[in-house]
Amino acid sequence: MKYYIIAGEASGDLHGSNLINSLRQLDNKIEVRAWGGDLMQDAGAKIIKHYRDLAFMGFVEVIKNLGTILKNISFCKKDILDFNPDLLILIDYPGFNLRIAKWAKSKGIKVVYYISPQIWAWKESRIKTIKSCVDKMLVILPFESAFYNKWNYNVDYVGHPLVEVVESFIQYQESPRKNWADRSVIGILPGSRKQEINIKLPIMLEVAKQLPEYQFIVAKAPGIEDAFYTGLLKDLKNVSTLKNQTYSLLYEAKAALVTSGTATLETALFGVPQIICYKGSSISYEIAKRIIKIKYIGLVNLIMNKPVVRELIQADLTTENIISELKIILENSSKQHQIFEDYATLKRLLATGGNASNNAATIIYNFLK
Secondary structure, eight states, X not given: OEEEEEEOSHHHHXXXXXXXXXXXXXXXXXXXXXXXXXXXXXXXXXXXEEGGGTOOOSHHHHHHTHHHHHHHHHHHHHHHHHHOOSEEEEESOHHHHHHHHHHHHHTTOOEEEESOOOTTTSOGGGHHHHHHHOSEEEEOSTTHHHHHHHTTOOOEEOOOHHHHHHHHHHHTOSSOOOOGGGOOEEEEEOOXXXXXXXXXXXXXXXXXXXXXXSEEEEEEOTTSOTHHHHTTTTTOTTEEEEESOHHHHHHHEEEEEEESSHHHHHHHHTTOOEEEEEOOOHHHHHHHXXXXXXXXXXXXXXXXXXXXXXXXXXXXXXXXXXXXXXXXHHHOHHHHHXXXXXXXXXXXHHHTTSOHHHHHHHHHHHHHO
């Protein structure tokens, strides 16, 4: 079988790579052409566009780069036609992927969407495009099945792929994990896009200056060159960096400062107390505030439908507020206990259904057969 896969972000690259590996277990002759990253390439996909060249975040940023985005869409359509896949698999990345889905349907190309766009948060009207253009939707969040049922659209809940990824990592560690109370590392996960890192990382690093008793470690984004971080990290004695070792960092961290997104779930699955940190351009934030309908921005809080961990958003994201919240999750035993209990409940919810990548691959394989 020939698969064309489009993933436009680091998380999509991770989930895409695991899906490819699971598909290969069912059919060892598969051919995959993709937009993604190093992980999908390692899994055997031929990468046509790397996600680091596709990451435009926020309304203003998208408008600024509209010409590039339109060229990418045009190139993608031609590349799909030239490859002539048996199936087009889209992973999240809705602004781009839903356009491709609509076009693919008109060309008679079968479309599976793995990891639903977050239309339950905003742009709910996109359900019309999904119902008319997507042959099969595979969802990974527990509440998404009910959302789509409301629209009379059947989806398959496969479980969350991060559960198996994190469990596998922990299982194969050579050294035992330190006791939580004995750890002194605080992880900084500032995101995967340059524009968001430039805004948030300086604030997070100021926290490190004021808490010299802790070792802060910054997880560098895999798609960004090391030189980008050099100026930001200058002259900070208790700050170091890691690249392509985020899970090693979370394995040893006592707490973490995390940009909203997949990283919040990864941090929770490692059992690390966290503060969710978000700050964007003022114009993009004001627009988003008026159209996004959800109570929380962190997936941990969204899935649990309560404030499991503190979210510091826009003006609230200050050095003083971060330090204040860090002291609570590091020193308040009752708060720590509640976080760990909620994390355990979250994991049980996400693990329902078993291995997500295998489930998704089986559904896709049977769908094509």
